[in-house]
Amino acid sequence: MSLREYIPFYRRNLKVAGPVMLTQLGAAMAGIIDSIMVGHFGTTELAAVSFANSIFFTAMVFSFGALMGITPLVGYAFVQNDNTRVGSLFRSGLLFSVGLSLSMVAILVAVYFALPYMGQDPDVIRVATPYYILATISTLPFLLAHYAKQFLEGLGNTFVAMVVAISLNIINIPLNWIFIFGHLGAPAMGATGAGLATLIIRILQPICLFLILLLAPKWKQYIFLGKCSLRKAWEVTKLGLPIGLQQTMEILAFTGSVTLVGWISKEAVAAHQIANHISDLTFMVSMGIGAGTTIRVAHQYGAGHMHDMRMAARASVHLSLLWSVLCAAVIISCSRIIPMAFTSDQQVIDIASTLLIFCGLFQISDALQCIGGSMLRGISDVRIPAIIAFVAYILIAIPLGYILMFPVGLGAAGMWIAFIVGLSLAAIFLQARFWHLAKKL
Numbered sequence: 001m002s003l004r005e006y007i008p009f010y011r012r013n014l015k016v017a018g019p020v021m022l023t024q025l026g027a028a029m030a031g032i033i034d035s036i037m038v039g040h041f042g043t044t045e046l047a048a049v050s051f052a053n054s055i056f057f058t059a060m061v062f063s064f065g066a067l068m069g070i071t072p073l074v075g076y077a078f079v080q081n082d083n084t085r086v087g088s089l090f091r092s093g094l095l096f097s098v099g100l101s102l103s104m105v106a107i108l109v110a111v112y113f114a115l116p117y118m119g120q121d122p123d124v125i126r127v128a129t130p131y132y133i134l135a136t137i138s139t140l141p142f143l144l145a146h147y148a149k150q151f152l153e154g155l156g157n158t159f160v161a162m163v164v165a166i167s168l169n170i171i172n173i174p175l176n177w178i179f180i181f182g183h184l185g186a187p188a189m190g191a192t193g194a195g196l197a198t199l200i201i202r203i204l205q206p207i208c209l210f211l212i213l214l215l216a217p218k219w220k221q222y223i224f225l226g227k228c229s230l231r232k233a234w235e236v237t238k239l240g241l242p243i244g245l246q247q248t249m250e251i252l253a254f255t256g257s258v259t260l261v262g263w264i265s266k267e268a269v270a271a272h273q274i275a276n277h278i279s280d281l282t283f284m285v286s287m288g289i290g291a292g293t294t295i296r297v298a299h300q301y302g303a304g305h306m307h308d309m310r311m312a313a314r315a316s317v318h319l320s321l322l323w324s325v326l327c328a329a330v331i332i333s334c335s336r337i338i339p340m341a342f343t344s345d346q347q348v349i350d351i352a353s354t355l356l357i358f359c360g361l362f363q364i365s366d367a368l369q370c371i372g373g374s375m376l377r378g379i380s381d382v383r384i385p386a387i388i389a390f391v392a393y394i395l396i397a398i399p400l401g402y403i404l405m406f407p408v409g410l411g412a413a414g415m416w417i418a419f420i421v422g423l424s425l426a427a428i429f430l431q432a433r434f435w436h437l438a439k440k441l
Helices: 003-041 043-067 070-079 083-112 122-137 139-154 159-181 191-215 217-224 230-262 266-303 306-333 346-361 363-378 383-405 412-440
Strands: none
Touching: 003 043, 003 159, 003 191, 003 266, 003 306, 043 083, 043 122, 043 139, 043 191, 043 230, 070 083, 070 139, 070 230, 070 266, 070 363, 083 122, 083 139, 083 217, 083 230, 122 139, 122 191, 139 159, 139 191, 139 266, 159 191, 191 217, 230 266, 230 383, 230 412, 266 306, 266 346, 266 363, 266 412, 306 346, 306 363, 306 412, 346 363, 346 412, 363 383, 363 412, 383 412
16 A cells, blocks of 8 residues: 555544544643642652552553443444434443442542551651542542543544643642642642642533533434443443453553562662653553544444555554654663653663663554554454453563563563563554454454
């Protein structure tokens, strides 16, 4: 196929994926700004927020993945102009999201009682506790907002969620200023103030999204059409849970790596976190391309346009390769400079500069496994990808990382070599599975 034939597919994919990229990058930047503002209030507060969020977002990663199941189902019905089914899926998916939210709240409440026994400094636990409570309260609106976002993505619209998310992230900054530091008559609440500001934003987000759905004439019909069905709720559940498990496998691998690297030294952990921050930032764009890929593949698949589905998928592979090669070049060439923005500790800088070379090398594998999973979600193939993720990340990457770090003696670099191996295997098998299935369609 010539480049000219792919250009319309690049444009369509980027039109859908662009707002998701900006939304993801905006969320990442909002987290960084929160950390900076809390960090200026005090080191204990910063440690407390980091500790509480590490628990909260582990639960949220699974939930976000589980709610992705609604997108391809809505996409199939939408392109077939089956408005009644879209409406029924909206109501049934809403039932699933409420049930999922209440389940996550129950888990987070159970974990709350274990907070004092997690080996943290007592002052960190004292400050983290009210922040954690506010985060737990925000679970229902937070996941309802994510559900509305995924539903809109099924309709092919990624712009609305981007505007709402970025607008509220901007509002979060003055709210942080008021509640963290105590301005405009509010008491200075530190980390608790950051939690309160976040809770307000998370309550406003679903209100805005559902109001837009209700007020927009072309979407309003879906709220009132169709019936809430346990069968359709199970359909969403059956598709969403494996996606949640797949994403959880990956986050557990990276979370587990922090523990393993922590057995080396505090400098190694600091360097490892610097490399993680950079890989997280670049991955936001890959996630945006992936979300756009799921939508485009689902729409073409639902419409029965198999050639266009394959072209859209290949276009996403090309875009992700271009992005990952650019990221790899920048990260590797700036591997000595990037750590200096985070620390002045020369030992940490030396370790991080080495880890960033491996971080650059794994960009291509990371992008391709993300796109592979996204393409498969577009055709509702989710169970085998979850198994692939478990084998690649949990059974291979973590044990291999341990072997390379300790018996072999490569230190923290061993963990990043293991990431390259695990992500490469995941990328190979996910891509191979999609193209194998695509030939049959």
